[in-house]
Every structure is written in structure tokens, then in C-alpha cells.
Amino acid sequence: MVFRKIFHSIYPQPDSVPAELRKATLYLLRCVFLMGIRTPPQHLTSHILSPIGFVMGYMSHFSDLSPGENLTSLQVTFNAWACSTKVIVVWVLVKRFDLANLALDKLDRRLTKPSEWDRPHRALSGSNRIFFCFMTVYLLYATNTFLSSIAMGVPMLQNYYPWLDWLCVQSVEYFALMGACFQDVCVDCYPIYFVLPLRAHLGSFADRLLTVRQ
Numbered sequence: 001m002v003f004r005k006i007f008h009s010i011y012p013q014p015d016s017v018p019a020e021l022r023k024a025t026l027y028l029l030r031c032v033f034l035m036g037i038r039t040p041p042q043h044l045t046s047h048i049l050s051p052i053g054f055v056m057g058y059m060s061h062f063s064d065l066s067p068g069e070n071l072t073s074l075q076v077t078f079n080a081w082a083c084s085t086k087v088i089v090v091w092v093l094v095k096r097f098d099l100a101n102l103a104l105d106k107l108d109r110r111l112t113k114p115s116e117w118d119r120p121h122r123a124l125s126g127s128n129r130i131f132f133c134f135m136t137v138y139l140l141y142a143t144n145t146f147l148s149s150i151a152m153g154v155p156m157l158q159n160y161y162p163w164l165d166w167l168c169v170q171s172v173e174y175f176a177l178m179g180a181c182f183q184d185v186c187v188d189c190y191p192i193y194f195v196l197p198l199r200a201h202l203g204s205f206a207d208r209l210l211t212v213r214q
Contacts, residue, residue: 007091010128012121019108019120021197022101024127026191029097031186035179037091051080053176072135083180086187107201116204123200127193138181146174 004011009023054077111117 007128007132008183010125010132012125013117015117015121017117017121019110019111019117019124021104021120021124021200024104024124024197025097025101025190025193027128027131027189028186031182032090032094032097035087035182035186037094037202038088045082051077054080056101080180083187090187090190097190097194103198104201116207119203120197120200123172123196127196130192130196131185131189134185135181137179137183142174142181144178145177 002168007027111120133179
């Protein structure tokens with residue numbers, strides 16, 4: 001299958017293939033690269049312009065919103081700023097991702113028997129599948145919001161984009177929201193993609209201890 005060739009890391013590897021658990025963070029680190037928060041950083045201003053657009057849109061449409069819409073818009077604005085703050089924190093700590101992968105490489109070298117590779121392989125595929133599940137949910141939300149706003153004839157998020165017609169802004173907001181989805185998947189879920197490989201190694205270590213005791 002073409003999909004399997006492209007996203008091969010979401011499928012368990014055969015037991016004849018040595019464990020390589022740094023691939024459990026493969027798609028996470030690619031997403032981090034696309035966000036521009038590797039070293040040197042790129043496009044960091046895009047993570048700041050989005051929450052500013054939310055605030056300006058909220059202020060300019062404040063009198064036109066119902067109380068329920070006001071609360072929802074306020075929550076979305078707060079979430080946008082919180083997400084950008086977490087992106088900056090991840091950018092500061094992104095080098096630790098590489099250090100964690102180096103530590104996983106050292107642990108992988110201790111797994112010398114094919115019988116010890118099954119658990120890491122399952123952790124690798126499980127981690128990447130979780131990443132795709134989160135990404136799918138976020139992108140479905142963005143697409144559903146976009147299509148619903150088009151059907152109702154109202155702006156999607158009412159971000160403030162000067163000199164742009166709102167119908168043109170709809171497509172701009174959609175891609176901006178997709179970018180926010182990439183941010184959320186990275187900054188909210190990255191501990192999962194490191195904890196699962198670590199648990200796999202701890203499980204293998206426990207198995208070796210039991211073997212020694214016997």
C-alpha cells in the first residue's frame with residue numbers, strides 16, 4: 001500500500017528488525033520542524049499573529065455577539081494565547097527532545113535478542129498511531145468549523161485581518177486553524193510520544209530481571 005510506504009512507522013515492525021524507538025517521535029519532530037521552532041527558529045511570528053487576530057476580532061465584534069458567543073469567543077481567544085505560550089516553552093526546551101532520543105538510542109543498543117524487540121515495536125507503532133489519531137480529530141474539527149461557517153454564511157472565527165473580505169478570510173482562517181492544530185498536537189501531546197517508548201524499555205528491563213532471578 002502507498003499509505004504504508006509513506007507512513008511506515010505506524011505499523012509494527014517484524015521481530016527480525018532491531019528496535020529503534022527514536023522513530024516513535026518521528027512525526028512529532030517533523031511537525032515541530034514545520035512549525036519553525038527548531039534551531040534556528042523560523043516563522044515564530046506566525047504563532048503570535050494568530051492570537052492577536054483573535055483579540056482584535058473579539059474586540060471589534062463584541063457588541064454584535066450574544067452572551068453565549070461572547071463566552072465562547074473569550075475562551076477561544078484565551079486558548080489561542082495559551083497555545084502560543086506553550087509553543088514558546090517547547091521552543092526553549094526542544095533540544096531536550098534530541099537528548100531524549102539519544103538516551104533511547106542507548107537503551108535500544110541493550111536489546112540484543114529478537115525476543116526483546118516485540119515490545120518496543122508495539123510501543124513505536126502505538127505512539128505514532130496516537131499522534132495520527134490526535135491530528136485527525138483536530139483537523140476534522142477545523143474542517144467541520146470551516147464548512148459550517150460557509151453553510152451559515154458567517155465568518156468562521158472572526159479573526160481580524162485588515163483589508164480582506166470575509167469570504168477571502170474564510171480560507172485564510174481555515175489554514176490558520178490548521179496551523180493551530182499542528183501546534184496543539186505538538187505542545188499538548190508530546191509527553192505521550194516519549195513516555196510510551198520509555199515504558200517499553202522499563203518493561204524489557206523488568207523481564208530481564210525476572211530472567212536473572214530464575
